Amino acid sequence: VLGSEQKDYANGVRYGTVTEVLSFVNLLSSMQTAALPNLPEEMGVLLNKKDMAVKKGRYQINMDVLLFPWKLTYKNHGSGLVPKGSFGKVHLAQDTTTRKRMACKLIPMENFKAADVEFQARFHHENIAELYGVLLWNQSIHLFMEAGEGGSVLEKLDSCGPMREFEIIWVTKQVLRGLEYLHSHNVIHHDIKPSNIVLMSDKAVLVDFGLTVQMTDDVYIPRDLRGTEMYMSPELVLCRGHSTKTDIYSLGTTIIHMQTGSPPWVRRYPRTAYPSYLYIIHKQAPPLEDIAEDCSPVMRSFLERALERNPALRSSASELLKDDAINPPREDQ
Numbered sequence: 001v002l003g004s005e006q007k008d009y010a011n012g013v014r015y016g017t018v019t020e021v022l023s024f025v026n027l028l029s030s031m032q033t034a035a036l037p038n039l040p041e042e043m044g045v046l047l048n049k050k051d052m053a054v055k056k057g058r059y060q061i062n063m064d065v066l067l068f069p070w071k072l073t074y075k076n077h078g079s080g081l082v083p084k085g086s087f088g089k090v091h092l093a094q095d096t097t098t099r100k101r102m103a104c105k106l107i108p109m110e111n112f113k114a115a116d117v118e119f120q121a122r123f124h125h126e127n128i129a130e131l132y133g134v135l136l137w138n139q140s141i142h143l144f145m146e147a148g149e150g151g152s153v154l155e156k157l158d159s160c161g162p163m164r165e166f167e168i169i170w171v172t173k174q175v176l177r178g179l180e181y182l183h184s185h186n187v188i189h190h191d192i193k194p195s196n197i198v199l200m201s202d203k204a205v206l207v208d209f210g211l212t213v214q215m216t217d218d219v220y221i222p223r224d225l226r227g228t229e230m231y232m233s234p235e236l237v238l239c240r241g242h243s244t245k246t247d248i249y250s251l252g253t254t255i256i257h258m259q260t261g262s263p264p265w266v267r268r269y270p271r272t273a274y275p276s277y278l279y280i281i282h283k284q285a286p287p288l289e290d291i292a293e294d295c296s297p298v299m300r301s302f303l304e305r306a307l308e309r310n311p312a313l314r315s316s317a318s319e320l321l322k323d324d325a326i327n328p329p330r331e332d333q
């Protein structure tokens with residue numbers, strides 16, 4: 001039976017505010033899948049009135065919006081689909097009335113967490129993939145978001161090899177702006193890595209906020225290990241409390257991946273011989289040996305500051321945004 005608050009979703013899909021999206025999402029997280037059959041075909045709250053055309057409380061998948069498997073940007077890629085984010089396959093979506101192209105991440109009801117949406121709904125910045133709306137259909141949550149049609153940095157690296165320094169600077173600046181914004185709200189992304197940075201014609205944006213948390217004070221005591229091993233900071237691995245500085249370390253390892261084509265450690269410690277890198281990250285000094293030989297001196301000192309073992313001494317996003325490495329003197333000056 002629909003509870004009282006569930007009633008106002010009985011009329012399907014509607015436009016709403018961020019607050020309404022968050023209460024819808026909390027309703028979904030608490031809803032048992034058993035309640036589903038007697039719900040309307042699709043239910044949802046959309047933020048983006050401009051690009052998503054709701055018709056009489058309906059927004060039907062494969063009618064009002066078409067979903068396509070994301071043709072990976074570079075042809076010679078393995079699978080046809082965008083690799084799974086944390087709990088979700090990402091499709092390309094197109095509204096049939098407005099023609100707007102979006103990303104649509106499908107998350108099965110049982111895997112859905114409010115955090116998947118909460119941070120993208122609450123925090124807005126040009127370098128964070130915008131949330132356009134949340135829809136429940138066919139026992140799956142559909143998250144409609146800003147699409148990075150250039151694919152992810154990982155896809156670009158796998159297909160085109162190491163990036164040149166000016167490309168790395170362009171991506172790093174955008175990621176730092178997004179991190180500076182999140183960190184100013186005490187929000188830790190927790191999974192900064194090449195596959196969570198997607199490219200558009202004029203910018204790069206951060207995606208996948210499934211592991212994101214907001215610190216209550218200036219340290220976060222984790223209950224579980226969050227992130228992807230290769231990009232984890234020593235203090236995060238230690239599990240004795242960490243801060244937003246952990247994202248800066250992950251950006252440092254991401255830059256190493258962009259300039260060499262491989263994450264840190266793997267060339268010196270092959271994955272075949274090392275099932276886990278946590279001990280290496282804990283014991284070894286930061287992976288400065290994995291910095292590309294042809295890395296410029298300014299970028300090398302940037303990386304030394306981003307990969308500083310002691311988070312208190314590690315530079316912040318705001319400090320790194322002023323660094324010479326990403327503000328190269330213009331040739332003509």
Ligand SMILES: Nc1nnc(-c2c[nH]c3ncc(-c4c[nH]c5ccccc45)cc23)o1
Pocket residue numbers: 070072073082083084085086090103105129145146147148149150151152155195196198207208209
């Ligand atoms: N996990 C996740 N959560 N939200 C997104 C997302 C929002 N907007 C997007 N735009 C593009 C891509 C994406 C395209 N090719 C790719 C190849 C690899 C990885 C991602 C892409 C992913 C997204 O992704």
